[in-house]
Amino acid sequence: xxxxxxxxxxxxxxxxxxxxxxxxxxxxxxxxxxxxxxxxxxxxxxxxxxxxxxxxxxxxxxxxxxxxxxxxxxxxxxxxxxxxxxxxxxxxxxxxxxxxxxxxxxxxxxxxxxxxxxxxxxxxxxxxxxxxxxxxxxxxxxxxxxxxxxxxxxxxxxxxxxxxxxxxxxxxxxxxxxxxxxxxxxxxxxxxxxxxxxxxxxxxxxxxxxxxxxxxxxxxxxxxxxxxxxxxxxxxxxxxxxxxxxxxxxxxxxxxxxxxxxxxxxxxxxxxxxxxxxxxxxxxxxxxxxxxxxxxxxxxxxxxxxxxxxxxxxxxxxxxxxxxxxxxxxxxxxxxxxxxxxxxxxxxxxxxxxxxxxxxxxxxxxxxxxxxxxxxxxxxxxxxxxxxxxxxxxxxxxxxxxxxxxxxxxxxxxxxxxxxxxxxxxxxxxxxxxxxxxxxxxxxxxxxxxxxxxxxxxxxxxxxxxxxxxxxxxxxxxxxxxxxxxxxxxxxxxxxxxxx
Amino acid sequence: xxxxxxxxxxxxxxxxxxxxxxxxxxxxxxxxxxxxxxxxxxxxxxxxxxxxxxxxxxxxxxxxxxxxxxxxxxxxxxxxxxxxxxxxxxxxxxxxxxxxxxxxxxxxxxxxxxxxxxxxxxxxxxxxxxxxxxxxxxxxxxxxxxxxxxxxxxxxxxxxxxxxxxxxxxxxxxxxxxxxxxxxxxxxxxxxxxxxxxxxxxxxxxxxxxxxxxxxxxxxxxxxxxxxxxxxxxxxxxxxxxxxxxxxxxxxxxxxxxxxxxxxxxxxxxxxxxxxxxxxxxxxxxxxxxxxxxxxxxxxxxxxxxxxxxxxxxxxxxxxxxxxxxxxxxxxxxxxxxxxxxxxxxxxxxxxxxxxxxxxxxxxxxxxxxxxxxxxxxxxxxxxxxxxxxxxxxxxxxxxxxxxxxxxxxxxxxxxxxxxxxxxxxxxxxxxxxxxxxxxxxxxxxxxxxxxxxxxxxxxxxxxxxxxxxxxxxxxxxxxxxxxxxxxxxx
Numbered sequence: 001x002x003x004x005x006x007x008x009x010x011x012x013x014x015x016x017x018x019x020x021x022x023x024x025x026x027x028x029x030x031x032x033x034x035x036x037x038x039x040x041x042x043x044x045x046x047x048x049x050x051x052x053x054x055x056x057x058x059x060x061x062x063x064x065x066x067x068x069x070x071x072x073x074x075x076x077x078x079x080x081x082x083x084x085x086x087x088x089x090x091x092x093x094x095x096x097x098x099x100x101x102x103x104x105x106x107x108x109x110x111x112x113x114x115x116x117x118x119x120x121x122x123x124x125x126x127x128x129x130x131x132x133x134x135x136x137x138x139x140x141x142x143x144x145x146x147x148x149x150x151x152x153x154x155x156x157x158x159x160x161x162x163x164x165x166x167x168x169x170x171x172x173x174x175x176x177x178x179x180x181x182x183x184x185x186x187x188x189x190x191x192x193x194x195x196x197x198x199x200x201x202x203x204x205x206x207x208x209x210x211x212x213x214x215x216x217x218x219x220x221x222x223x224x225x226x227x228x229x230x231x232x233x234x235x236x237x238x239x240x241x242x243x244x245x246x247x248x249x250x251x252x253x254x255x256x257x258x259x260x261x262x263x264x265x266x267x268x269x270x271x272x273x274x275x276x277x278x279x280x281x282x283x284x285x286x287x288x289x290x291x292x293x294x295x296x297x298x299x300x301x302x303x304x305x306x307x308x309x310x311x312x313x314x315x316x317x318x319x320x321x322x323x324x325x326x327x328x329x330x331x332x333x334x335x336x337x338x339x340x341x342x343x344x345x346x347x348x349x350x351x352x353x354x355x356x357x358x359x360x361x362x363x364x365x366x367x368x369x370x371x372x373x374x375x376x377x378x379x380x381x382x383x384x385x386x387x388x389x390x391x392x393x394x395x396x397x398x399x400x401x402x403x404x405x406x407x408x409x410x411x412x413x414x415x416x417x418x419x420x421x422x423x424x425x426x427x428x429x430x431x432x433x434x435x436x437x438x439x440x441x442x443x444x445x446x447x448x449x450x451x452x453x454x455x456x457x458x459x460x461x462x463x464x465x466x467x468x469x470x471x472x473x474x475x476x477x478x479x480x481x482x483x484x485x486x487x488x489x490x491x492x493x494x495x496x497x498x499x500x
Numbered sequence: 501x502x503x504x505x506x507x508x509x510x511x512x513x514x515x516x517x518x519x520x521x522x523x524x525x526x527x528x529x530x531x532x533x534x535x536x537x538x539x540x541x542x543x544x545x546x547x548x549x550x551x552x553x554x555x556x557x558x559x560x561x562x563x564x565x566x567x568x569x570x571x572x573x574x575x576x577x578x579x580x581x582x583x584x585x586x587x588x589x590x591x592x593x594x595x596x597x598x599x600x601x602x603x604x605x606x607x608x609x610x611x612x613x614x615x616x617x618x619x620x621x622x623x624x625x626x627x628x629x630x631x632x633x634x635x636x637x638x639x640x641x642x643x644x645x646x647x648x649x650x651x652x653x654x655x656x657x658x659x660x661x662x663x664x665x666x667x668x669x670x671x672x673x674x675x676x677x678x679x680x681x682x683x684x685x686x687x688x689x690x691x692x693x694x695x696x697x698x699x700x701x702x703x704x705x706x707x708x709x710x711x712x713x714x715x716x717x718x719x720x721x722x723x724x725x726x727x728x729x730x731x732x733x734x735x736x737x738x739x740x741x742x743x744x745x746x747x748x749x750x751x752x753x754x755x756x757x758x759x760x761x762x763x764x765x766x767x768x769x770x771x772x773x774x775x776x777x778x779x780x781x782x783x784x785x786x787x788x789x790x791x792x793x794x795x796x797x798x799x800x801x802x803x804x805x806x807x808x809x810x811x812x813x814x815x816x817x818x819x820x821x822x823x824x825x826x827x828x829x830x831x832x833x834x835x836x837x838x839x840x841x842x843x844x845x846x847x848x849x850x851x852x853x854x855x856x857x858x859x860x861x862x863x864x865x866x867x868x869x870x871x872x873x874x875x876x877x878x879x880x881x882x883x884x885x886x887x888x889x890x891x892x893x894x895x896x897x898x899x900x901x902x903x904x905x906x907x908x909x910x911x912x913x914x915x916x917x918x919x920x921x922x923x924x925x926x927x928x929x930x931x932x933x934x935x936x937x938x939x940x941x942x943x944x945x946x947x948x949x950x951x952x953x954x955x956x957x958x959x960x961x962x963x964x965x966x967x968x969x970x971x972x973x974x975x976x977x978x979x980x981x982x983x984x985x986x987x988x989x990x991x
Contacts, residue, residue, distance in 0.1 A: 063981045065988060066905075127904070131895035138894060141938060145946045153946065157938060164934045168927040175904065176920060179911040 002045045002122060003058040003072050005038040005082065009089075009115030017108040024103045031107040032093045038118065039086030045074065046083045052076025052485035057122060067185040073124035075489060076482030077254075077333055081121045081246060084340045087468050088242040089114045091344055094461035095352045096235035099147065106147055109139035110235060117243050121250065126174055127186040130167070133251070136244060137163045140236070147233040149355070155231025159240075162214055162224035169211030170251065173204045177259055192258040192491055198265075205263020206277050209256035213281070215248030217314040219288035225314075226307035234351030237303075241310045241343035246336045249317045253329070257321065261494030264324065282322040282411070286418040288315030293425035297432060302354065302361040305433045306346045309389065312422060313339045319419065320404040326500035328407020330483050331400050337472060337479060338388075338396035345385040345465040353378040353458060354437070357451035363433060367440030369451075377454040379438045381462050386430040388469050391423055396472035505569060512567045512576055515556035515584065516619050522552020523615040530608030538602055545611040546595045552615065553588045553595075556622075560585050572628035572690040580626045582990045583756050586842050587625070590749040590849065591618050593965060597853045598741035600860070600959045603651040610650060614745065617643035621753035628691040628764070630679045633757060637675070637721070640753070641668050644746060648738040660730075660737035667720060667730045675717025681710040682765065691764040699768030703780060711766055711782045715789065718758040722751060724789050724823060725796035728816045732800075735812035740859065743808060744852035747815055748845030755822055755841050756834075762786070763829050773827055774918020783915070787827045787922060793820030794929040801936045807855055808865045810936060811848065814891060817933060818844055821926050825906050828913025835987035836902075836909040843898035843976050847887040850969035854884045857958050867940060872949025877956040879963065881944050883970040890973045892937040893930050898977035903930065905984070 012034030016027050049055070057072040074082070092110065099106050112135070119132030137160055144156035178186055181194040196204070214221040225245070229237045257264070264278045274280050292312030299305045313335065320332025355361050358369060372379045388395030391402075401423060409416040472479060487500070510517070526545045533541055560581045568575045595614065604610055620640030627633045645668060649661025683689055685706060686697035698707055716727060723731040735743050762782055771781020778784050797817030804810040822844075825837035855865050857880060862869035874881040890897035907923045958966075976983055 061981075062979075063984060065981065065984050066908075131900075134895050134900070138889065142945055145942055153942065157935065157942075160938060161931060161935055165928070165931045168931050171904070171907075172920070172924050172927055175908050175911060175923065176917060179908055179917065183908065183912060 001041055002074055002082065005041050005086070005118040006072075006115050006122065008034050008037050008041075009111045009118060013108045013111035013115065016104045016111065019104055021104060024100065027103050027107055028093065028097060031111060032090070034111055035086070035089040035093045035114065038114065039083075039090055042079070042083040042086040046079050046482075049074070049076075049079055049482070052079070052482035054486070054489055054491070056124075062125075062128070067183065067187075068127045069125050069187065070128060071125040071187060072122040072128075074122060075491075076484070076486035077250075078121050078486075079482055080333065080337055080479050081243075081250060082118060084246070084337050085114065085117050085121065085243050087464060088238060088340055088344045091348065091461040091465050092235040092238045092242075094457040094464075095238060095348045096233065097455065097457040098352070098356060099233070099235075102146065106143070109143050110239075113139040113143065113239060113244075117239075117247065120247050124188050125186050126178075126188055126191065126255065129188075129251075129255070130171060130174060133170070133247060134164075134167050136247065137167070140240065140244065143236040144228065144232045147236070148231040149233070150230055151227065152231040155227040159224045159228035162221065166211045166214030166221075166248070169207050169214075170255070173208035173211065173256075176200070176204060188255070188258065189491060192494065196260060196262070198262050201260040201263040202267075202277075205256060205260035206280075208260065209252050209263075209277070209281065212248045212251030212256055213318060216245055216252060216318060217248070217288065217311045218281075218318055219284055219291055219311065219315065222288060222292070222311045222314075225311055226304055229307035229310065229347065230301065230303045234347060234356070237347040237351055238344040241306075241347060242340040245310065245314055246340055249314065249321070249332070249336055252318070253321055253332070257495060258491050264495075278322055278324065282319055282415060285315045285319035285322060286415060286422070288312065289319065289422035290418060290425065293422050293429060296429040297425060300363050302350045302363055302366065302433065302437060303347070305363075305429060306343070306350055309346070309426070309429065310339070310343050312426065313343070313389070315422070316401060316404050316419070319415065320407060323404070323407035323411050324495060325407050325410055326484070326487055326496070327403050328410070329487060330480065331403025331405075331407055333483050334396065334403060334472070334476065334479060335400035338400045338469065341465050341469045341472075342385055342389045342395075342397060345381065345462065345469070346389065348458070348461060348465070349378055349382045349385065353381070353454060363436040366437040372438045374451055375454065377459065377462075381466070382438065383434060384466060386434055388473070390427045390430050394470065394473050396469045396476075399473060399476040508567065509569050509574060512563070512565070512569065512574065514563075515559045516622050518555040518559060519552050519615050519619050519622070522549055522555075523612045525552075526611045526615070527608045530611075538605065538607065539599065541607040542599045542601065545607050546599055549595050549611045549615055550592045553592050553618070557585050557588050560588075568628075570629075571688075572692065573632045574623075575626050575628045579990045582986075583625050583752065583838065584622050586838075587618065587621050587749045587752050590752065590842075590845050591745070593849055593969065594741050594745045594749065596965055597744065597849065597856065597962065600856075600962060601739065601741060603653070603739040606650075610647070613643045613647050613650075617647070617745070618749065621749060624753050624757045627757070628760070629689045630682055630691070630694065630765075631689045633761065634672075634676060634679055637717075637757070638672060640750065641672065641721075644742075644750065647742040647745070648734050650742065651737075651739045654737060656733075656737035657739070660733040664730045664734050667727075671717050671720035671727065674713040678710040678713030678717065681706055681713075685710070691761070694765045695767050698766060703769045703771075707766075707769060711769065712785065714761060714765075715782065715785055718754060718761070719789055721754040722758065722819045722822075723812075723816050724819045725792040725816055726789075728793070728796065731816055732809045732812040735815070736806060736808045736865075740852055740856040744849045747811070747848040747852070751815075751819075752838075752841050752845055755826075755837060759826050759829070759834055759837060762826060770829065770914065772915050772918070773922070774915040775921045777915075777918055783827055783829070786823055787919075790820045790823035790827055791922065791925055793817060793823065794926055795820075798929045798932040801933065804936070805867055806865045807851075807867060807870065807940060810867075810940070811851055814933060814936070815848070817929065818891070820929075821903065821906065824910050824919070824922050824926060827922065828910040828915065828919060830909060830913030832909045832988070832991070833913055835984075835991040836906040838991070839980075839983055839987050840902040840906050843902050843973065844891070846969050846976070847890045847899065847973050850883060850887040850966055850973070851891075853962060853966045853969070854880055854887070857956065857962060861956055867943055870940060870943045871947040873944040873956070875949045876953060877958060880956065880958055880966065883966045884944060885941060886970040886973050888937040888940055890977065892934045894934075896974070896978040898973045898980070901977045901980045903927075905980070
């Protein structure tokens with residue numbers, strides 16, 4: 001049934017494209033129904049699927065003469081991320097309820113994007129995974145270029161080119177892996193069980209890992225992320241930060257690290273203190289955490305604050321992966337979920353609730369508007385989401401960051417100190433943005449044109465994202481029970497060598 | 501001396517005969533109706549020519565005999581028959597797309613020249629003899645030169661034709677020079693015997709000169725850098741159907757002939773282009789040409805303001821990708837090359853058809869005229885979207901699968917994974933290509949349409965063909981199994 005998440009989204013894209021241009025309400029409703037259907041399917045699978053081990057969802061020959069199959073499968077990690085996609089998809093539709101221009105094209109691209117994201121998470125055949133991974137680029141570009149704001153064409157193009165360069169790197173690695181393994185199969189399990197020569201893994205791993213990590217906002221390849229997020233319309237930045245960046249992180253874990261585990265091993269020599277690719281990427285991740293947080297601290301555009309905070313939070317995920325212990329990697333997956341929900345929420349507040357009403361994102365201009373009075377709902381939402389993203393206990397961010405911190409500590413206390421500094425800076429930038437935007441010295445003049453009140457779709461979307469984050473925060477076992485068995489499948493045996 | 505089997509030759513070359521008979525009928529019919537409207541004349545001529553092509557296709561597909569006549573001068577195999585079918589099918593599409601043209605009053609002559617060019621291509625495909633290779637290449641080229649200059653209203657058309665002719669003449673001279681050396685080495689014009697003689701002599705200076713001149717001759721034909729200078733002008737100024745024709749059918753025939761020539765005549769002196777393991781031979785030379793083409797084509801396309809010139813540079817880039825298959829020359833390289841070149845041809849034909857529609861309405865192919873096209877012609881825009889993204893290599897379109905198929909085969913080829921540097925370069929350059937394809941699509945989908953312009957009128961049969969081509973591109977990419985098997989079988 002889970003495969004229908006993909007089909008429903010693609011079919012929905014076709015339907016909204018063919019609907020008459022005038023019927024905006026009907027188009028939105030269809031898009032919402034598609035998103036809800038996907039969510040419902042994901043939730044059903046999430047609840048029913050107790051063990052978190054790998055199950056095949058669909059398997060059919062596709063290009064059998066090249067050993068390529070239409071193979072969808074889900075394990076615990078997949079299920080969590082598919083559910084995340086479902087939640088963010090619904091919230092995205094709700095937050096783009098006010099789109100008036102070229103509505104059917106907007107939702108067609110939107111659903112195409114959602115469907116491909118489901119596709120990437122569910123694919124077990126690497127050719128199929130790559131197909132979905134690249135389809136994502138196209139709707140992303142058009143969503144930003146057509147419906148975006150500040151420097152949208154630049155931001156969209158930059159994002160598209162960065163993604164495409166990343167995926168080209170991945171493609172080189174995949175083709176090479178396919179050919180070296182004998183060109184029999186593109187199945188992930190089959191390729192992961194093949195023992196590639198060490199020297200091959202030593203160049204293929206960084207290539208594929210970096211290729212995916214570009215989309216995950218790895219420093220110094222992160223620059224597409226802030227400009228892209230800022231330029232994107234609200235729903236697109238929610239999806240972008242919420243799920244698309246997770247595709248990169250997922251690819252790192254699911255493809256690069258399972259295919260080429262030896263690429264993480266020691267080089268046998270040291271360059272500038274780095275002894276392996278693992279050291280390199282771990283340090284880049286920590287730099288990303290600190291750099292993103294520090295830059296977020298000095299931004300004057302509200303969306304840039306959130307954009308750079310995404311870079312910082314994605315750094316946590318990559319660091320979690322590089323700990324190579326169960327708790328760290330589990331933390332990384334939880335952080336994917338957590339950041340997906342919270343980034344979606346933060347972009348929703350800034351892009352939809354504030355920018356669409358006040359037409360500015362300058363912290364200095366938002367301050368005097370007395371927003372805590374004018375838009376109390378937005379204020380409360382931002383405070384909660386901000387708290388959550390600082391890692392306040394009770395929200396999902398806390399669980400994730402704690403696990404990554406423990407994982408990092410086990411590897412090297414130095415890394416853990418870096419992470420700790422990142423968390424502290426995270427508190428600072430959220431606090432600063434909150435203070436400047438919502439609780440600045442209120443001018444006494446009453447605005448003659450008070451911003452329109454928060455609409456019902458916005459409230460529903462907010463509620464959904466917040467509730468999910470709190471649910472994961474209060475009862476992390478909900479996702480942990482699925483992630484742990486998934487990490488113990490033979491697929492990851494190259495990393496843990498029989499036991500973590 | 502045994503009597504030459506002329507009757508057998510006539511029988512085996514019936515498809516070519518059918519084309520030429522169709523050409524004659526076109527000429528006379530057009531003479532009879534020359535007072536009628538241009539559209540009618542184009543329709544009648546196209547119908548007759550297409551009928552000729554269809555008869556040829558049927559003859560090719562039903563003939564089971566494999567012949568090798570006159571010492572390799574005329575060879576038919578299942579492979580050559582299928583390549584010829586692909587060429588004929590692309591020609592039919594080209595002809596149908598030209599029905600609405602108004603660039604000439606000499607309809608009959610135009611269609612006849614197209615058919616003659618196709619005859620040249622068909623002989624080129626079935627030639628395993630340097631003499632016939634050269635003659636059929638000239639037949640093809642001469643027809644293309646005159647077709648390029650067919651639009652007498654535009655001076656650029658004549659300029660492009662002259663440029664094409666001069667460059668073509670020089671490169672043909674190079675080719676002929678090389679072929680005479682080959683004859684001197686082998687005392688034969690047959691590919692197989694030349695291959696044996698070259699193998700026996702090794703990489704002597706004489707062989708090197710012959711090899712380089714052969715690469716020059718064909719490199720010109722497929723518009724590979726540094727022999728690409730004619731391409732932008734010809735693509736820009738030739739009548740629209742001719743530009744599509746040069747970019748599609750002619751590409752298929754030339755690439756096939758190039759692959760066969762290099763692998764059979766110079767099979768023994770290939771050398772290697774593997775990274776850190778380069779050996780002298782034609783392979784490293786072609787590898788350099790391929791790399792140059794990718795770089796020149798993709799970087800050149802970035803600076804273009806007209807879609808035709810942009811497609812010309814992208815054609816140079818694609819020639820570079822396809823040459824990777826020639827460089828690899830492994831067991832399955834030819835199959836992947838054919839998949840790539842045919843599906844690429846389909847998307848080129850489609851793109852030129854869209855350009856044609858826009859030009860008819862706006863008067864030029866400048867990118868600015870594509871602003872807001874999606875609001876003025878949604879279906880047409882969607883087809884252009886498919887054609888361009890396929891060329892950029894976005895899945896699930898044919899261009900992506902072509903790249904995957906081709907590069908995977910390249911790493912399995914003669915040099916094995918030593919060719920990874922070429923694959924990396926190709927994919928890096930295709931990331932550049934996404935930029936300029938998206939620049940076009942940005943105008944189509946993002947920019948606002950000019951205010952006073954209403955919907956764009958697209959002739960119905962034109963739109964039907966364009967949509968069909970787009971469907972082919974999508975299906976060939978999403979469900980490539982049939983084609984993969986087919987190419988695997990015929991090669």
